[in-house]
Amino acid sequence: MVNERTPLENTVGDRESWRRIWRKLDNPVIAKELRSWMRGPQAIAILTGYLMIISVIVCIVYEISMTSTPNPASDPSFRQSIGKAVFGTVVLLELLLAAFIGPALTSGAVSSERERQTFDLLRTTTLSASSLIVGKLGASLLYLMLLMLAAVPIESLAFLLGGVGLEEIVISSLMLFVCALFFCALGLFFSSIMRRTLGATVGAYVVIVLSAIFLALALALISMDPAFNATQYAANVHQQTLWLVVWMLISTNPILAAVFSEVMLIDSQSAISGAWGPTSISLNLPLPWIPMALLYVYLTILMVLASIYFVSRPDR
Amino acid sequence: MSAIIEIQDVGKKFGNHQAVAQLDLSIEQGELFGLVGPNGAGKTTTLRMLVTLLRPDRGEIRINGLSVLREARQVRKLIGYIPDVFGLYGNLTVAEYLDFFGACYGIVPDRRRRLIGELLELVSIAHRREDLVDTLSRGLQQRLALARVLMHDPQVLVLDEPASGLDPRARVEIRRLLAQIAERGKTIVISSHVLTDIAELCSRVAIMEQGNLVECGTLEQLSQHVTPLRRVRIAVMAGADVPEIKKVLTSIQGVSNVKMEESAADRARLTFELEFQGDDSELHQMLGALLERGLPVIHFGEVSRNLEDVFLHSTRGIVS
Numbered sequence: 001m002v003n004e005r006t007p008l009e010n011t012v013g014d015r016e017s018w019r020r021i022w023r024k025l026d027n028p029v030i031a032k033e034l035r036s037w038m039r040g041p042q043a044i045a046i047l048t049g050y051l052m053i054i055s056v057i058v059c060i061v062y063e064i065s066m067t068s069t070p071n072p073a074s075d076p077s078f079r080q081s082i083g084k085a086v087f088g089t090v091v092l093l094e095l096l097l098a099a100f101i102g103p104a105l106t107s108g109a110v111s112s113e114r115e116r117q118t119f120d121l122l123r124t125t126t127l128s129a130s131s132l133i134v135g136k137l138g139a140s141l142l143y144l145m146l147l148m149l150a151a152v153p154i155e156s157l158a159f160l161l162g163g164v165g166l167e168e169i170v171i172s173s174l175m176l177f178v179c180a181l182f183f184c185a186l187g188l189f190f191s192s193i194m195r196r197t198l199g200a201t202v203g204a205y206v207v208i209v210l211s212a213i214f215l216a217l218a219l220a221l222i223s224m225d226p227a228f229n230a231t232q233y234a235a236n237v238h239q240q241t242l243w244l245v246v247w248m249l250i251s252t253n254p255i256l257a258a259v260f261s262e263v264m265l266i267d268s269q270s271a272i273s274g275a276w277g278p279t280s281i282s283l284n285l286p287l288p289w290i291p292m293a294l295l296y297v298y299l300t301i302l303m304v305l306a307s308i309y310f311v312s313r314p315d316r
Numbered sequence: 317m318s319a320i321i322e323i324q325d326v327g328k329k330f331g332n333h334q335a336v337a338q339l340d341l342s343i344e345q346g347e348l349f350g351l352v353g354p355n356g357a358g359k360t361t362t363l364r365m366l367v368t369l370l371r372p373d374r375g376e377i378r379i380n381g382l383s384v385l386r387e388a389r390q391v392r393k394l395i396g397y398i399p400d401v402f403g404l405y406g407n408l409t410v411a412e413y414l415d416f417f418g419a420c421y422g423i424v425p426d427r428r429r430r431l432i433g434e435l436l437e438l439v440s441i442a443h444r445r446e447d448l449v450d451t452l453s454r455g456l457q458q459r460l461a462l463a464r465v466l467m468h469d470p471q472v473l474v475l476d477e478p479a480s481g482l483d484p485r486a487r488v489e490i491r492r493l494l495a496q497i498a499e500r501g502k503t504i505v506i507s508s509h510v511l512t513d514i515a516e517l518c519s520r521v522a523i524m525e526q527g528n529l530v531e532c533g534t535l536e537q538l539s540q541h542v543t544p545l546r547r548v549r550i551a552v553m554a555g556a557d558v559p560e561i562k563k564v565l566t567s568i569q570g571v572s573n574v575k576m577e578e579s580a581a582d583r584a585r586l587t588f589e590l591e592f593q594g595d596d597s598e599l600h601q602m603l604g605a606l607l608e609r610g611l612p613v614i615h616f617g618e619v620s621r622n623l624e625d626v627f628l629h630s631t632r633g634i635v636s
Contacts, residue, residue, distance in 0.1 A: 028419030039407045116403035124367050124397045125420040126389060314371045
């Protein structure tokens, strides 16, 4: 038939469609940010410092674990527990990395453009506010992912020793990604509402520290309630409520969520749900990493949308 | 020519300070339009409203029929803006810098590559293509900024103090570049304190003070409006009788406001400046009258009105 496309036309046509799709996804801000960072000394300095710290701590954990048993080489379950300890150490350090380096990477994302007087140049282009924000977030996330990937060889010690299951690897990877996303978005949000990078950085870290303090206080208060630690067998609504609240609070903190998810995973052998609380109540709840991930994704979306709104407004 | 920029009844207030009062202005397509005024006159505020960075409190600004408030994204496709103070991404190379901004405007990579080469040739910094932007001098950075705003081929360029911080040679070069760009049919709006640049480049000038538009028109129109009298400069040999010369000059019909210029540099002559009302034949008669009375005239000529005179006449020198 006359209108039928030739195989060559089909191929070229598809390629052109892919090119159009790629152009839409291609964000110039990501490339520009990564280029700028990798040309400065700080990118290498952060990477080197971070790997050194992780290496030293993992070595200390390994040494302590090895010296705590008379003959570790002949005890496979003990080797696996060391493997778990190494893996857990690396994951916890990476969560801390996400919490402390994430905001530092993004708290200057927008405010530094204002300080450097390049913000107006960007705002008068046709680059949308959403592209700018997503580009800044994407670049920071990619850099954090690079740091986390760089720690994989150290983490692989755990795989050699054993004791780490596939569920733990998947859950920890998801948690790390979600935490990196959340903490980068937190810094980005403050950067978009504050005029100065210093103010944005302080704002982001104040939120992190205050939320940790609030969590500690809340958990301490709850633990002081006599009903919390009661051991009578009879189901107690007040005690159940307290433990439910504790579960919710723990799910707001990635480190606590990781630790307690691991505990529940070992107990229940399920990556999704398990028994929570003393045997007197034994609530069946999702592992804390699940509500933590959902909450952090939700908050990330809110912060990104808010950042886009603040960046897109003309000056008044 | 049709108006490409229309500013209608625009006002802007910051707190209690009226930065721009009731501003009405229209700029024709292809014009080189100058905006001058003392510090705090409202020039930068006006330009920022024009380029969608600032929301006017009232009124309407349209560029090629598009509202800067409601159709900001479409307006940005039409404009290129260089602020008076701007930063640069210092650790990108010149080519990468232009590539980034080209990508921000959605220009496809192949076209960006071609445009970068062409624009770097136009602004004469092709030899610095692979150098970091941080290593460029102020003058070259300004040229790079011009290349940046031309990447997406806008219809309107808005330049706030383009000669700011440049040495005299760099200023001349930028002026030549702007004239070249204007020849391509672009509408250029320039705000500057360097009145000679504005007078040389611009076909029309607006003078603002304290948020108000004081004068607007061609240099000729502004000069006529400010002072219809002609200024004439006469130099005589040193040693001549000054009171006698002044008496002779003031006795000629149409002459007023005779002043003697004190010039430490040239003691071989005495220079007088006066205002004269009359046409060319009456001016010729004045010269004849001076020679008849035996004055040792060694220079006789009309002083062309300049923008500085217009500016000083039109403004009160109040800095907001």
